[in-house]
Amino acid sequence: MKAVVIAVGNELIFGQTVDTNSAWLADQLARRGLETVRHVAVGDSTEAIAEAIRHAAARADVVLVSGGLGPTADDLTRQGLAQALGVELQLNEACLAELEAWFSGHGRQMIPANRIQAMFPAGAEPLPNRYGTAPGIAASIGGAQVFVMPGVPHEMRGMYHGVIAPRLGSGDQVILHHVVHTFGTGESDISHRIGDLMADRSGPVMLGTTVQAGMVSIRITVQAAETEQARRAASEMAAALRSRLGALVVGEGDETMPSVVGRLLGRAGQTLATAESCTGGLVGQMITAVPGASDYYLGGVISYANQAKRRDLGVADELLAAAGAVSEPVARAMAEGCRERFASDWAVALTGIAGPAGGSDDKPVGLVYIALAGPHGSRVHRHVFPGDRPTVRCRSATAALNHLRLALQDAGPDGEP
Amino acid sequence: MKAVVIAVGNELIFGQTVDTNSAWLADQLARRGLETVRHVAVGDSTEAIAEAIRHAAARADVVLVSGGLGPTADDLTRQGLAQALGVELQLNEACLAELEAWFSGHGRQMIPANRIQAMFPAGAEPLPNRYGTAPGIAASIGGAQVFVMPGVPHEMRGMYHGVIAPRLGSGDQVILHHVVHTFGTGESDISHRIGDLMADRSGPVMLGTTVQAGMVSIRITVQAAETEQARRAASEMAAALRSRLGALVVGEGDETMPSVVGRLLGRAGQTLATAESCTGGLVGQMITAVPGASDYYLGGVISYANQAKRRDLGVADELLAAAGAVSEPVARAMAEGCRERFASDWAVALTGIAGPAGGSDDKPVGLVYIALAGPHGSRVHRHVFPGDRPTVRCRSATAALNHLRLALQDAGPDGEP
Numbered sequence: 001m002k003a004v005v006i007a008v009g010n011e012l013i014f015g016q017t018v019d020t021n022s023a024w025l026a027d028q029l030a031r032r033g034l035e036t037v038r039h040v041a042v043g044d045s046t047e048a049i050a051e052a053i054r055h056a057a058a059r060a061d062v063v064l065v066s067g068g069l070g071p072t073a074d075d076l077t078r079q080g081l082a083q084a085l086g087v088e089l090q091l092n093e094a095c096l097a098e099l100e101a102w103f104s105g106h107g108r109q110m111i112p113a114n115r116i117q118a119m120f121p122a123g124a125e126p127l128p129n130r131y132g133t134a135p136g137i138a139a140s141i142g143g144a145q146v147f148v149m150p151g152v153p154h155e156m157r158g159m160y161h162g163v164i165a166p167r168l169g170s171g172d173q174v175i176l177h178h179v180v181h182t183f184g185t186g187e188s189d190i191s192h193r194i195g196d197l198m199a200d201r202s203g204p205v206m207l208g209t210t211v212q213a214g215m216v217s218i219r220i221t222v223q224a225a226e227t228e229q230a231r232r233a234a235s236e237m238a239a240a241l242r243s244r245l246g247a248l249v250v251g252e253g254d255e256t257m258p259s260v261v262g263r264l265l266g267r268a269g270q271t272l273a274t275a276e277s278c279t280g281g282l283v284g285q286m287i288t289a290v291p292g293a294s295d296y297y298l299g300g301v302i303s304y305a306n307q308a309k310r311r312d313l314g315v316a317d318e319l320l321a322a323a324g325a326v327s328e329p330v331a332r333a334m335a336e337g338c339r340e341r342f343a344s345d346w347a348v349a350l351t352g353i354a355g356p357a358g359g360s361d362d363k364p365v366g367l368v369y370i371a372l373a374g375p376h377g378s379r380v381h382r383h384v385f386p387g388d389r390p391t392v393r394c395r396s397a398t399a400a401l402n403h404l405r406l407a408l409q410d411a412g413p414d415g416e417p
Numbered sequence: 418m419k420a421v422v423i424a425v426g427n428e429l430i431f432g433q434t435v436d437t438n439s440a441w442l443a444d445q446l447a448r449r450g451l452e453t454v455r456h457v458a459v460g461d462s463t464e465a466i467a468e469a470i471r472h473a474a475a476r477a478d479v480v481l482v483s484g485g486l487g488p489t490a491d492d493l494t495r496q497g498l499a500q501a502l503g504v505e506l507q508l509n510e511a512c513l514a515e516l517e518a519w520f521s522g523h524g525r526q527m528i529p530a531n532r533i534q535a536m537f538p539a540g541a542e543p544l545p546n547r548y549g550t551a552p553g554i555a556a557s558i559g560g561a562q563v564f565v566m567p568g569v570p571h572e573m574r575g576m577y578h579g580v581i582a583p584r585l586g587s588g589d590q591v592i593l594h595h596v597v598h599t600f601g602t603g604e605s606d607i608s609h610r611i612g613d614l615m616a617d618r619s620g621p622v623m624l625g626t627t628v629q630a631g632m633v634s635i636r637i638t639v640q641a642a643e644t645e646q647a648r649r650a651a652s653e654m655a656a657a658l659r660s661r662l663g664a665l666v667v668g669e670g671d672e673t674m675p676s677v678v679g680r681l682l683g684r685a686g687q688t689l690a691t692a693e694s695c696t697g698g699l700v701g702q703m704i705t706a707v708p709g710a711s712d713y714y715l716g717g718v719i720s721y722a723n724q725a726k727r728r729d730l731g732v733a734d735e736l737l738a739a740a741g742a743v744s745e746p747v748a749r750a751m752a753e754g755c756r757e758r759f760a761s762d763w764a765v766a767l768t769g770i771a772g773p774a775g776g777s778d779d780k781p782v783g784l785v786y787i788a789l790a791g792p793h794g795s796r797v798h799r800h801v802f803p804g805d806r807p808t809v810r811c812r813s814a815t816a817a818l819n820h821l822r823l824a825l826q827d828a829g830p831d832g833e834p
Contacts, residue, residue, distance in 0.1 A: 288697025
């Protein structure tokens with residue numbers, strides 16, 4: 001089974017927006033054993049959309065289209081699909097009623113332009129959208145199934161999982177991906193450590209690495225005749241990577257640094273508080289992105305001004321004056337003050353220079369002190385992160401959570417080493 | 418002048434890597450007045466690459482291809498180009514000598530596999546690569562110029578700037594983009610309000626809308642004979658949009674919600690503090706993503722546990738017990754307590770239910786109270802945001818900053834209405 005993924009939007013083909021929908025969809029298809037043979041992006045033009053859909057439908061079993069279902073004059077995907085099908089658009093009364101209900105349910109007035117979202121190519125089928133106003137569309141061209149989804153990523157994902165995936169066949173081979181996430185060393189070091197495993201093409205398993213926000217992720221791809229066999233091969237390889245890489249391995253699959261930290265805190269029945277200066281709330285935001293974080297996260301202080309470091313964290317004036325806000329002793333005092341104030345088991349504190357301004361020879365941009373206060377005392381790590389302001393902040397936050405992860409892993413389930 | 422951008426690689430079409438090269442190239446082409454009409458990604462297959470190049474060359478003046486020039490068996494772009502041209506690959510002795518020199522210059526042994534990188538379709542021209550071993554390739558198919566570059570982004574960018582851009586004609590027309598960002602209403606309402614401007618294709622200006630994180634951005638695209646004329650037309654349209662949309666307009670170009678809030682606070686010489694529950698630090702993180710935020714941002718409290726709402730924000734126990742943590746009076750007390758504690762001019766507070774759990778009939782997932790305390794008192798806004806946990810959190814944070822923006826704009830430069 002072959003698939004083509006099409007993305008629609010002038011913002012994509014003019015290069016103002018990077019198309020992430022197509023990669024996401026291709027990955028989903030691969031998990032079902034469907035092979036994506038081509039991605040295409042076209043602009044907001046009925047003719048271009050129609051040609052792309054026809055071209056794809058002639059070469060693939062499944063065509064997934066995202067974007068161009070909005071209510072505005074430059075949303076032309078339904079018109080393009082109608083042209084590819086050689087039919088007219090027709091009003092669907094049931095969809096119109098649902099659309100009107102959606103607007104009144106959200107306390108908004110439906111304007112005439114939205115009516116277009118209840119129109120579909122004759123013979124095509126509306127697909128419900130749980131997260132927005134634009135229904136999707138299902139149609140057939142020759143032997144190809146064509147599905148059109150909104151371009152807004154969470155609407156597209158919801159529609160794919162909810163109503164499209166269940167209708168897709170599966171391929172003759174199972175293609176299965178599994179990812180092992182590491183933190184603490186570079187991509188070239190990781191590929192050196194697992195070079196023999198990466199080079200070995202004798203079995204059904206292939207390895208590749210990608211880097212994002214300082215985490216090096218190792219992707220395991222298995223092609224096999226059936227799912228059980230593929231799962232077994234993937235899980236054996238994951239075990240081999242874990243044993244090779246030890247504490248560098250943060251987690252696997254959907255796990256993230258904050259979800260792993262949350263799991264370890266939950267297992268230990270311990271709590272956490274945060275004190276952030278240069279990251280300005282980023283660590284708290286990452287921790288609370290995990291549902292259920294209130295089980296172990298008590299809260300934090302964003303001590304951007306020195307005043308807040310004194311008042312809310314009890315950092316002594318003399319310390320700030322003598323060592324400066326970005327220093328080892330101030331980081332330690334922030335973490336200890338935070339732990340005391342929140343009466344938490346653990347506290348992490350960050351103080352640093354994210355740039356672009358504020359650096360000096362002594363304290364360059366990228367210098368960040370990360371302090372960890374816990375049941376057995378406190379410890380400060382000094383880092384100098386390369387990169388621009390967002391990179392320094394992101395690395396700092398991830399490194400802070402990683403120090404906590406290592407401490408929690410060392411400590412074991414009951415907080416004792 | 419029309420262009421097609423092609424990216425080659427299994428990692429792209431399987432969705433393991435997001436293709437950022439194509440957006441970058443399309444943006445570069447737009448700056449020269451070349452209109453990209455399509456992006457295509459194909460896998461590591463000689464036939465697929467050849468078909469994509471032929472299809473593109475038949476429809477465009479310029480075809481830019483990235484990826485598949487490495488030395489391994491799955492790097493097949495030079496073979497695909499040769500097939501599209503209907504010629505064989507030939508060894509280029511000068512390139513081979515350069516390649517050998519590159520390896521010995523980097524203290525590495527050249528392995529036989531690298532020899533393929535000195536082979537080119539007969540009649541095609543090698544393009545030097547300043548940053549890696551793979552030369553690019555220039556060729557012509559019919560009237561179309563075809564350029565092939567490595568897939569590694571910095572090698573691709575270096576080759577584009579160094580040897581490809583200088584050979585590209587410029588379009589007979591300048592294409593210029595400008596973006597106006599709005600917040601506070603939906604895409605359909607925006608397009609209703611500016612429907613006549615969007616529909617008007619008589620002049621050189623085209624309008625399109627995109628939505629990201631609840632912000633509706635209006636993209637102004639101008640095609641004109643020369644830059645000054647295009648700039649004038651874009652700036653007249655931006656003025657027309659501002660006057661039509663009033664306070665819905667947040668900013669333009671690179672401006673973001675937090676950068677605009679920062680500019681307004683700076684202009685007024687006022688300060689801000691934050692009190693966050695459901696967003697867990699996201700608002701602080703957004704504010705401090707702007708360099709120089711320490712001029713107006715004092716810090717914040719992440720009051721995830723009720724204990725922190727009481728202790729750090731002075732929210733009364735009785736209030737929490739009677740109204741619940743997610744309520745109008747608690748939001749107000751959080752903002753007022755935060756403003757008092759930090760002695761700031763303004764404080765924003767958020768309390769809500771981000772989901773997926775924790776909702777009830779009375780207080781559904783997505784319910785968020787946003788309170789703003791300022792020099793002239795406090796005010797609470799009740800929202801019910803649709804979407805999943807990250808969407809609710811993101812909308813909440815942006816809406817909080819937007820309430821502050823509107824208050825600062827109303828208040829005028831000196832804080833008085």
